[in-house]
Amino acid sequence: MSIRHSLLALLHDQSMYGYQLRAEFEERTGSTWPLNIGQVYTTLDRLERDGLAVKDGDDGDGHVIYRITPSGKEVVSQWFAAPVVAANPPRNELAIKLALALTLDYLDVEVIVQAQRTASMLTLQTYNRQRRSAVQSDSNQAQDIAWILVLDSLIFAAEAEIRWLDHCEGWLKKKRFRAVSTPVSKTSVASFKDTQEVQP
Structure with missing residues (x-):
């Protein structure tokens, strides 16, 4: 920002x-x-x-x-x-957490994903309630309309996060992934990046 x-x-x-x-x-x-x-x-x-x-x-x-x-x-x-260009994507704590969890043999990655999905769903519900309330006010004030658009951005981001978590869980099950206690290699990092490509 x-x-x-x-x-x-x-x-x-x-x-x-x-x-x-x-x-x-x-x-x-x-x-x-x-x-x-x-x-x-x-x-x-x-x-x-x-x-x-x-x-x-x-x-x-x-x-x-x-x-x-x-x-x-x-x-x-x-x-x-000028358009906003994310030349250096901001750090995503969730992606970092899952990337590290995949390399540690004492963690159950699926449990982490499920816990995050629950939290993300609650966040999404909160944003949706706030948006319904904002829309019901039926205000044409610029600041009220701006707040609705900010909420829309937060809602879309939360929905994308949930969709990505679903994709991660499916991908891990498909690969029958088992965490191993080996150092992170270029191959494992590349594999994890594949999990971030949300399917349409």
Whole structure:
């Protein structure tokens, strides 16, 4: 997640101080990805250093207001215009856990998969309830619509995770996999990558 670009986008909307930026970000994204206030101010310092934002006085209560610069506006425009490309996929704790479990002879990988499926199903149900509630409000406010789209993203991700877990379990049964206590080899890593290819 690009905190830098997110804060610039909010500053493009209006000048704000750090706590306002954090509150606006969390409100507009349904508090799905909470920001640490220290991270917000560190990012603001870097934006100022790079000439993308400047201090613009205070609000009278000691809060320093930040304003976006023309260069900052250009960076935001480029960010929104460019697609998000996952050149280096973020670490997936679940995939890492299963990859390691496959190489350890004291673990039952199927038990791990089943436990995760149960947890993922509960998460999916929670997101679906939240979405039903949001849709029932029948609001046309931009922030409410944005929250529904964020929930849709979370729902699709949870559904994909469950589908991948089903695939992993089926693949392991098909291969009649038995964990062995040997070091991870290129072959075993490649084999595990095959389990991540979700079948259509």
